[in-house]
Amino acid sequence: MLLFLLRRSLFMVGMLFALLIITFVISHVAPGDPAALAAGPDASAEMIETIRKEHGLDKPLPQQFLIYVGGVLQGDFGNSIHTGREVVDDLVRFFPATFELVLASILFAILLGVPLGVLSAVKQNTWIDHVTRVFSVSGVGVPMFWLGLMLQLFFALQLGWFPLGGQLDMMTDPPAPITHLYTVDSILRGQFDVTLEALRHLVLPALSLCFPALASIIRVNRAEMLETLNQDYITNARAQGISPLRIVGLYALKNAMLPTLAMIGLRFGWMLGGTVLVETVFDWPGVGLYAVQTAVSSDFEPIMAVTVLLGFCFMVANFVIDIVYGWLDPRVRGTT
């Protein structure tokens, strides 16, 4: 297991390095002058030249790459024209909101997806199964941003159940930071009214973000449950008179969870990418919204930083899932 861990960690470091090569190539080799991009659209020729010198863009490419990697390792991602701050400060400021949103979405996807998948499999070919299947087939095709807008329209504007956007009401002060996650911090500080408010703000964005993943999870979980429930050991357990609840919940679900887990890992990337859309719809102050706002104004260094950050998150998530997988299924450890 230790060797497995070590191998996966080394692999991840290699991947991260390669990711830096990609962002470097996009920003330095792609057509367009990075100095002009970094200086912004209204910069004079002299300003561009100054920035070129300042950022070492007049040096040969390999040397520039070393400077870039060195900077990133020290947490230097350059500056944002859009916010007028260092990119790394912006990331620190905006990332917790994205993290909270993605975390809530994953919880939603698992807590709704797994039971619905199981229910659909257990009640195969009943109306519950049919409704769930239609939902899971069509869910993958729903554009997240459009779904977000429609949820806003119905649940926020029409019914008034949830707020339209943002992380908290305008008038509410965020809880004093511990983890920087509003829901967690407000609980730790004992401000339960803020917790409730933060949760109400979280529901619609998290639902939009998890929707495609939720659909895939239901689908995979249903298929796996159906297959597992037909296996001999389940029949054997039934014959022994073990209660159906115990069979489904304990014996079958545990085995059906492996592919479901793999699917969650796969869809995690969709969620990270989707934050860009959902945060734009709900004015959620995370790195996704930050990336879009800076990309629209051709503010260059922040987008690259967000790409590296979210790419890194995806790699870490896959790493964690690999480990959990290896822990649940010993056969995997030998092969990867």
Next chain:
Amino acid sequence: MTDAAAETVTPAREPTWRERNQSSIRQARLYVRTFARNGSAMLGLGIVTLFLLTAALGPWIVPFPEDAAGSVHLDIKLQPPDAVHWFGTDEVGNDVFTRVIVGTRVSLQIGLIITGIAMLIGVPLGMIAGFVGGWTGEAIMRFTDVFLAVPGLILAIAIVGALGPGILNAMLALSLVWWPGYVRLVQAKTLSLKNSIYVDAARSMGAGKMRIVFVHILPNCASPIVVKASMDMGMAILGAASLGFLGLGAQPPYPEWGAMISVGRNYLPDWWWYSFFPGLFIFLTVLGFNLMGDGLRDILDPRHRE
């Protein structure tokens, strides 16, 4: 004597086309029957057919063709759906129905270009990685892994950020993040075919590498590629619409669905039809291609049959 004997032997009748292709015909019939029995696949096929017809005929069947290019009739702006304007009108009085229908052709082009470029990059790379293997193959696969390790939409935004917003750059960016899936798919398939008995047989008969790749391996990779391409069509359209929505893809008043929603969003909630209908069309299109792809996979890849 010999002449007479030769005359009595009736020359073997040339087999008809039907007879020569008997097994393929039977195979095709099986495919059609399997597909036709699959309700959701037929629904997908129906949606996709409707989508293609709309894309082909769109500009001729819409009620207000001039609205597609962005004309201005401020006197009828933001009208709710009625008998004349089925999907209502937008902020400059353009018929939303017309623009959504014309947008079908835009989306079809987007889907074809992105999937096409992704295949052109991914399939050869996958072939090389699988067939040549060794150091080259390993390098290609690791390179592919890196691209797969970054959320595609984020990488596309980064590329568009470098190139500047616009529909062409958005398509280019999405193509550049779309190919890795094909490399994985084709490499795995090539690898398994490379050591199959019939390829060994071809090799032992002196077939060259090129012949083996193009005549023996590529045709057998075709079905998984077709399945993936069919599903990718929908997802590529969704990707381009996402970029359009963010203001990084097609720019208004270009009749692209994502860009329409991006403008229509400012007119919620009172003028809901402006962003509702383009989104509905994105949803139906993606759904159609997904269902059809699923159905194709069921017939082309028997392991997936239920």
